[in-house]
Amino acid sequence: MKPGSNINYGSLSTLIQELIDFEQELEENRHSLDFDLGLIMERGRGIRYMSTPPDVIPFARAGVDGLQYGFLTDFGIIADPAQAPVVCVSPMHWNGVWLVARNLQEFLSIVYTDNSPLIHYYEHTDAYLHDLARRQAPVYDERRQMVRELFRTRFGIQPIEDMVRYIKELRITRRRSIAVQTLNxxxxxxxSSEQHVHTPFSLPDTLLWERxxxxxxxxxxxxxVESRLAFIRDAQTKHLFTDCSLRTFVTAQLRTMGMxxxxxxxxxSYYTVVMES
Structure with missing residues (x-):
């Protein structure tokens, strides 16, 4: 299935298809993008979890713990995924999602260099360094190294020279760009172009629409608008959209806001859960 038939990847459609083609070529030769680099491309519409933000477009999976990767469009502000940061969505992690790369090309560089920041959320970079120090040196695998080098040359990969610095700068840049902080x-x-005042909303841990x-x-x-969207992010983090009345209200509000x-x-995200159960 061609990318774009179900998902609009914008100017990245060609690159996404090249990644899918590369994955298929590896499989035909008894290699694996999944096993050798920890990446599985979405070849159809892609699953959405209850923790998948509504402004994220999934494009790949990690193959472990249900982790998926997607483009964060910031509720449509970023029209072309080529300009969008990449996030990891985890159905098992407490906040469900974290930022991993500035764009797809840098995401591929992290896949090649060290994919641990893609599959683990490090609250502080010290945690990453601690994890790095505890790891055993990888055993050289000629076949896997061949796949890695094919990946590097095929997609013009530039390794990340300083992962700690990259993670720090990525998070600092994001913090400076946002108007309202959220739980995740x-x-x-x-x-909006207008000066706005954020109105925080104290969300309960358990919501009753009648109350x-x-x-x-x-x-x-x-x-x-920003405060309403912050409410939506926080309600999703707290898994409150299992309340059908709240979800119906919020989806109507998103449409009213032109989203x-x-x-x-x-x-x-919730139709998928119903269909799977």
Whole structure:
């Protein structure tokens, strides 16, 4: 299935297809992009988890713990995924998602250099260094090294020289770009040209629409776009969209805000769960 038939990868469509073709070529020769580099390309629409943000477009998986990788479009502000940062979505991690690369090309560089920041969330770079120090030296594998070098030359990979510095700069840049912080660390970038005042909303750990619905409706009537989107990020982090009434209300709000794709994606995350159960 060609990329773009179900997902719009914009100007990255050709590169995504080249990665899929490379994966297939490896498989035909009894090699594996998954086994040798820890990457599985999405060849169809791609699954969405309850923790997959509605403004993320999945393009690949890690093959372990359900981890998936996607482009963060910041609720449509980034129209072309080529300009979008890459996040890891984890259905098993407490916050569900974290930033891993500035763009797809740098993501590929991390895959080649050291994919541990892609499959583990390091709250501080010291944790990464500690993990690095504990690892045993890898056993040389000629076949795997061949696949890695094919990957490097095929896609013009430049290894990340200083991973700690990369992780630090990636997070600093993101923090400086957001207008509102959120529980999962992604935050919300400025979406409106008007000066806005963030209105925080104290979300309960367990939501009952009969009890909390009125307060939520009033909040969405008065709060800025950025504050409403921060509510959505935090509600997803707390897994509150299992409440069908809240989800129905929020998807309607996203459509009212001119974000129909995000609304569809949020619904799709839960349709997938229903279909699988």
């Amino acid at each position: 660390g992604l935050g919300v970038v400025p979406l 909390d619905g009125k307060r939520i409706r009033q909040f969405f009537l008065k709060a800025s 129909p794709d995000a609304a569809d994606h949020l619904d799709e």
